[in-house]
Amino acid sequence: xxxxxxxxxITVLALVCLAAVxxxxxxxxxxxxxxxxxxxxxxxxxxxxxxxxAAMILVGLAGIFYLFLKDPRLDRFAxxxxxxxxxxxxxxxxxxxxWGKPIWGTWWTWDARLTSxxxxxxxxxxxxxxxxxxxxxxxxxxxxxxxxxCGMCLVPFIHLSVFLFRTLHPQPIILKPSAPSLPGSxxxxxxxxxxxxxxxxxxxxTQRYAVSLTRDAQRGERTGRA
Amino acid sequence: xxxxxxxxxxxxxxxLLLEFRTRTAIVSTVVFTALVLTVFNFGRDPTAxxxxxxxxxxxxxxxxxxxxxxxxxxxxxxxxxxxxxxLLVSPLNRTSLYWGKLIANLVFVAVVEAVGLPLFVLxxxxxxxxxxxxxxxxxxxxxxxxxxxxxxxxALVIRTRFAELLLVVILLPFLVPPLIxxxxxxxxxxxxxxxxxxxxxxxxxxxxxxxxxxxASFLFRFTVDE
Numbered sequence: 001x002x003x004x005x006x007x008x009x010i011t012v013l014a015l016v017c018l019a020a021v022x023x024x025x026x027x028x029x030x031x032x033x034x035x036x037x038x039x040x041x042x043x044x045x046x047x048x049x050x051x052x053x054a055a056m057i058l059v060g061l062a063g064i065f066y067l068f069l070k071d072p073r074l075d076r077f078a079x080x081x082x083x084x085x086x087x088x089x090x091x092x093x094x095x096x097x098x099w100g101k102p103i104w105g106t107w108w109t110w111d112a113r114l115t116s117x118x119x120x121x122x123x124x125x126x127x128x129x130x131x132x133x134x135x136x137x138x139x140x141x142x143x144x145x146x147x148x149x150c151g152m153c154l155v156p157f158i159h160l161s162v163f164l165f166r167t168l169h170p171q172p173i174i175l176k177p178s179a180p181s182l183p184g185s186x187x188x189x190x191x192x193x194x195x196x197x198x199x200x201x202x203x204x205x206t207q208r209y210a211v212s213l214t215r216d217a218q219r220g221e222r223t224g225r226a
Numbered sequence: 227x228x229x230x231x232x233x234x235x236x237x238x239x240x241x242l243l244l245e246f247r248t249r250t251a252i253v254s255t256v257v258f259t260a261l262v263l264t265v266f267n268f269g270r271d272p273t274a275x276x277x278x279x280x281x282x283x284x285x286x287x288x289x290x291x292x293x294x295x296x297x298x299x300x301x302x303x304x305x306x307x308x309x310x311x312x313l314l315v316s317p318l319n320r321t322s323l324y325w326g327k328l329i330a331n332l333v334f335v336a337v338v339e340a341v342g343l344p345l346f347v348l349x350x351x352x353x354x355x356x357x358x359x360x361x362x363x364x365x366x367x368x369x370x371x372x373x374x375x376x377x378x379x380x381a382l383v384i385r386t387r388f389a390e391l392l393l394v395v396i397l398l399p400f401l402v403p404p405l406i407x408x409x410x411x412x413x414x415x416x417x418x419x420x421x422x423x424x425x426x427x428x429x430x431x432x433x434x435x436x437x438x439x440x441x442a443s444f445l446f447r448f449t450v451d452e
Contacts (some may be wrong), residue, residue, distance in 0.1 A: 067448055119399045126396035133386035143382050146445045147396065150375070153441055154400055157434055161403040 003213065007206030014199035021193040029189045041099045043189055047197035048091040052120060053155060055085030055201065059127070060152020063145035072216070075141035078148055080208035082127050084201055089121040116158045123151050137216075230322050237318070237326020242333055244303070251299050252337060255292055259342040262288045263349050277350045282412035285346055286368075286405055292338045293369065294394055297376035300331050301384045310384075310450070320447035324377065328439075331373045339365060357415040364415070367431040368408035371438060375400045378442040381449045400438075407431045 025043045032039035062078035065071070096114060097107040108114065127147050134140035245252055266284045304310035313323060343365070347354055354361055379397050383389040407427040414424045 119402055122399045126399060129392060129395055130382070130386065133383075133388060133392055139385065142448050143386075146378070146382060146448050149445060150378070150400065150438075150441065153437060154403070157403040157430070157437075160433075161406045161430055 002210065004207060004210035007203055007208075007210055009203075010199060010206060011203030014196055014203050017192070017196035017199060021189065021196050024192065025189050029185050032186075035103055038099055038102045041095050043193040045092060045095040045099065046190065047194045048088045048095070049117065050194065051197050051201050052085055052088040052092055052117065055081045055088060056120060056123065056155055057152050059085065059148040063148035063152070066141060066145040067149075072137075072141065075144065076209050076212040076216075077205070078144060079131060079212055080205045082124055082131075082148070083208055084204040086121065086124040086128065087204070088197075088201070089117060089124055092117050093121060119158050120155070123154065127151060230319055230325070233318055233322035234325035234329060237313075237323055238329035238333070241300075241303070241327065241330035245330070245334060251296075252334065255295050255334075255338050256341050258295060259288055259292045259338055260345055262291055263342070263345055267349060278352065278416060281346075281350055281352045281416055282409045284350065285343075285412060286409050288342060288346070289339060289365070289369070290372070290401060290405060292342065293335050293372045293376060294397060296331060296334045296338065297373065297380045297397070298390050298393055300327055300377060300380045302380075302389070305384060314450060320450065321443050323450070324381075324443055324446035327381075328374060328377050328442075331377050332369065335369055335373055339369065352416060354416070356418075360421055361412065361415055364408055364411045364428075364431070367428070367435060368404045371404040371431065371434045372401055374435065374439045374442050378446055378449065381446060404431055404434050407434075 021043060025040050029040075031037060058081045059078045062074045062081065066074040066078065096117070100109070101107050127144065130147055131140055131144050134143055263284065266280075266288070270280055301310070304313065343354075346352065376393075376397055379393055379400075383392045383396070386392055407430045411424040411427045411431075415421075
């Protein structure tokens, strides 16, 4: 089985899980009292947001290791992770307003969380633009690694700076110092969704990695040589 | 260590000498700053928006644009006659090269800001007398952050296509945290709030400077070496 096929299978499995998450969320999980059915988007929105940030951190870590080991596999992984992160950021930025319109009464507000996700999205786009603008593969990998590391270090700052603002966004209810404050059935659905998104990330990255591998093989490039 | 600083100073001196002998870049940037300030004057409805509410925005958007203009020329300058190759084959430590460029850029941007700030006070009649010292402190902290990241990125993009455009796109997301901090502090200072209210943002600016100056000093070598 080739890498691309493996990736495709994982992705299909993840999509099936995601469909199951929604069956569970809509039919077997209680409706939130204040927000009503709009709250269901939470099962899609929060796992995607977590993976948006995790993908950027993985891009940065791959960058650090690339600068020392000069292994082209790390660069391919960073590229794949950045593209998948961009897709996840787009999911977060589209599901957010859909929830925001009925609950806040507005599609967009310059709220802390929204702003930070938007800038993460721009960071991803900038990273991919730099990759597209360098022809030499060794140079491209090195520049991307430097930018990825800077991006990873920027994430906590974006968080910090926007957290000093007042926020309309719901406070974290799962990843907080005390125990999660939501009913067990909702938490179970959410955890199931997180697992589905993790699979989706792995599946997408594997497929994207396979594409880079094919591309590099076709060009017969001596990748990774600085 | 002394050697490191001596080398950095040599690079900075070379750049500044070049700058103040030709004067084209510095004069253009100063004129540009003055023009942006006048554009702002016509870009608002003076009867509807009091100047004091808009003042932090005007000041920081102007300074951000001016800094980006200045950063674009930092390494562009070295492309003529393969001057960069000359710098790289000279027995010059890479960190010194970065610090030299950083110092030269800081002086350049500081000159522009030194002209921009009085013009801003003159054009918009903002009372800065009482808060001049903390205001200059904020400008210095934010500028150091801008220029530290910008110098690294301007070295990163010179060998890419569309260097000028790319620099702006990748740099702006990085300028957001210091910009948020600087605008908030400026607003509090001009609004006559006590300095103690802005301590959080001062810490943010200082942390940003420390992290990104160190990170850029370390990562710079990976952007210039062949």
